[in-house]
Structure formats: C-alpha cells, structure tokens
Amino acid sequence: MNQIENNFLSVGILSKGAELCSIKNLKTNKEYIWQANPEIWSSHAPNLFPIIGALKNGEFFFENKPFQLPKHGIIRNNDNIKLKEKNPDSLIFNLKYSEETLKSYPFKFNFEIKFQLIEKTLTVSNKITNLDDKAIYFSLGGHPAFNAPLYEGETYEDYYLEFDRKLDLNTWLLNDKGLISSETRPVLRDDNKIQLNKNLFDKDALIFKNIESKKVALKSRKSGTVLTVEYNDFKDLGVWAKPGAPYVCIEPWLGYADVEGTTQDIKTKEGIMELMPSKTFDASYTITIA
Template sequence: MIKTISNDYLTVNINTLGAEVTRVLSNEGVDYIWNGDEKYWKRHAPILFPIVGRLINDEYTYKGKTYHMGQHGFARDMEFNVVDEKTSSITFELKANSETKELYPFDFRLEVNYELVDHKLKTNLHVFNEGQEEMLFSIGAHPAFNVPLNGAGNYNDYKVELANKKSYDEIFFKAPYADFDSIKSINLTEPVYLSHEMFYDDAKVLKINDSEITSMLSSDKTEHGVSMTAYNTEYGGIWSSKDAPFVCLEPWWGITDSINSDGKLENKVGINRIDKKTDFEAKFDLLFF
C-alpha cells in the first residue's frame, strides 16, 4: 500500500512494503527518486536491515547455528505496519516474527519515521532490542536519485561533492565483498563527476568513522539537486546499476562482509551491538532543491 505525506513544497510516496520511499515530487514538478524500472534496478530507496551488503555464501553463524540471509537483509521485502500518520510525517514499524526468526534470531523492533520540514525529508531509523540478550545488527539506506533530473543535461554533467572536503579512506571491493587490505586514501576536496564506468566494479565506499557527512548531487545544467546529511555514520556508498540513469547516495551503519570473513556474526565487520531493552538511532536528511 502506498502512503503519502506532503507539505507546501514536496509530496512523498512511501510503500508499506519495506517502508520504502518510492517518489519525491516537488510542487514545481521535479521528480527526484528513481522510478524502479526493472531493466536497471527494481527498487527506489530500500531500507537495509539487519545487514548491509552481502554475507559470504549468503549465510552466517551465531551461537553454533547457521542462518541464511540474502543481500541487504529482509526488511526491504517485508510489510511494515503504520503506527503513526500525520499530514507531513509517518512512522512505520516492523517486529520480529516467526518468519524473521528463521533468518535472524533476535527480538527486534524497527521503526522508520519520515518527516517533511520545508524542502527536507528527515529519516530516522530506530532499532529497539526487545530481547533478553545483546543484539547484533547493521542498518543502512539506499536512496536512488534520477540522473539527469527532469531531463536536464546528461549523466556526465552531474557531480557529487562533499561539504566535508578532505581525504577519506576508500574501501575497494572484490565484488560483492570488501577487501580491507586494499584501502587507499582518496582526496575529495574537489567534486567527483559521474560516469557510468565508475560503477562497473561495484559501489564506491568511504570510511566515515562515526561522524556527520553531507554530500550533494548537482549539475551546472540545472538549478535542482539533492543534498544528504547523515549523522554519526560509519560508511558512505555511491552506487549505480550498469549504465542506469540514476545514482544512489547511501549512508551505512554497517558494511558488506570482508573477503576474509569467518562467517560468525559476532566477528562481522561493521556490526552494531545493543544491550537488552536498549535502542539505536540512525538518522539522515535529504534536502531537495
């Protein structure tokens, strides 16, 4: 079911399946979110939980038991309940159930809140541990934006630049896994212009080190664009499907398995831990202009 929130500037459609934003339309008619054309990629802006990326052999072990789970976890393919709905904000909820327990042994509650404030869509991913033992998880977001926007210019006319202009550690992939032995420093004091070829090997991933980061997608061919500010995030990804007319700006609190992973969830790189009856918040804002 599609739910809608709106204000004087933006209208946002969100699917209860996956609590996924499927469209952001400005009152000027600018359509920002990728349309989900299956020729390239059928999704729009999925929520990644309880893992980010791929597991080695799509499986992991925990307390001696082996569990199977596909890329980016199961939340993006599950129906969420709406627990609060107003004109410009909405909250979705997914709870552990018999289906999730087959894939993931923890008693969790995941709340996804969207709120429109002027030209900004604020997203809060709130993870609750409702069990009696420590809970292990990763979480992230995967929003895709149309490139070009409203047909203005070509793909290569668009650039991504960081407000935090400095050098970052870039994590290289032996797709679909991360090779942490090949981390290199990349200077991002200047904008990065998009090309389809830059994504042929997989995503471009930066180590953010639990800090705030703002990235902006824009072009000299249009006055419109998107900026994302993610808070206390560990990793940032930039990705597109092969030759597709979109780009994803992805905040992650977790990452795909290392090529050297031993398959144990407690040893997984980028895993978060919260004690019983505690919670974890992951936040990011999208500013549409």
C-alpha cells in the same frame, strides 16, 4: 503508496518494505527518486537491516549455528511492515520480530522507521529496540536512488557529488561474490567532488568506511544544486548505480558487506553494531531538496 505533502513537496512511501518511492517538487512536477525501472534496477530506496550488502555464502553464525539472510537483510520487500501512525507531516512504520524472522535472524527486535517532511527536508529516522534477553547485533542503512539527469538537455556527466569539505577518500573494492577485499583504490585526494560518469561503478559500489564528511550534495553544472543528504548518525557511506543507469544512490551506512576474511560470526563482523537488552538505538539522515 502512502503519501505526505506540504506546499513544496509530496513524498510517497510504499507499504512493502516501507520504501521511499517518490519525492516530487509540486511547483515543477520534477521527480527526484528513481522510479524502479525493472529492466535496470527495480528498487527505489530499500531500507537495510540487519545487514548491508552480502554475507559470505549468504549466511552468518551465531553461537555456532548458521543463519541465512538475503542481501541487505529482511526489511527490503517485506510485506509484514505495518503503518503504525500517520500524521499530516509524517508516517511511521513498524516491524516486530516474529517466528518467521527468528528463523533467519535469531534476535528479538522492534524496527521502526519514520518519514517526516518539513518544508523541503525529508528526515528518515530509524529506531531499533532490543526486545531480547541478550545483546543483538545489526547493521543499518539507507539506499535512496536519485534521478540524474533531472532536466532535459542535461547528461549524466553534467552531475557530480560535492562533499562539505576536501577529503582523501579510498574506496574498498568488492570481489566477484560481493565481499569486501583488502584492496583499495583512490577516489579523492584533497578534493571534494566526485564526477559522475558511466564507468564510475564498473567495479560496483564506492565504499567509504569511517568517512569524515557527513554532508554531500548532488549537483549539476547546468542547473546547480539538486539536493543534499546529511548523515551525522552514520559512520560509513556507499555510492552506487548500475553502470550507465540514470540515477545515483547516496547510502548512509552503519556497517557494510562481509570482508573476504570474515569468520562469519556476527558478533565479530566488521562494522557490526551491538545493542544490549531493553536498549534503543536511533539513527537519522535527511534529504533536502534545493
């Protein structure tokens, strides 16, 4: 584990996948990140690139050729990501394309992720550079899982998510193959609070396309605000946990899983990003501890 800390927090990042694995309050010793119990869900906060969620039949097509990618892409659990730079308040990790990555993702790219800690805010900055002579296509996202409840005497049902404005929100339902169906169901109507409960994720993640709010807080009715996530550079948001598990994932996304009616052509994949040769794309989100 690679670590940075200040007077308020310590932050841990695993070398494998450059995965955030700890945000600990140094005064209270409280851990905010889910500790990856393998009997429930064995991740902390995987980085999602160049896809989010599942592909139809586990593959996409580029120029009529099939390519297989695992759920959430090639950064998660990747041992080839290298620590590029370490400073007192930041860590920068890097993965450049290789002959191995080209087998499953036929684009030349550089992926860089920076974790910077200033006071009680951790900024997670992604930078994608197109090293190819053609446009590259990708999605990008975060998947941090936060402990809930955090304090003794609290239950999961004491916790809720509060957006910075009232919203009308529908979630897009997933089918049994993890693809987004054409069916939606309402989550909020002129409201800003999603109450956590053990059945909230019985039908998998809540998927909010083009969400207007770019700031959401995890709060407890007993202990108040726990943390806030801001994601101005991300147009979509996922919220998820294993049903009944004591955490909640707040996931800033650019893109999402394949829709049921996909052609599987990555160029026309719904929610996909296009980046021209020699260009760089940046997107950041922040986690602020209360």
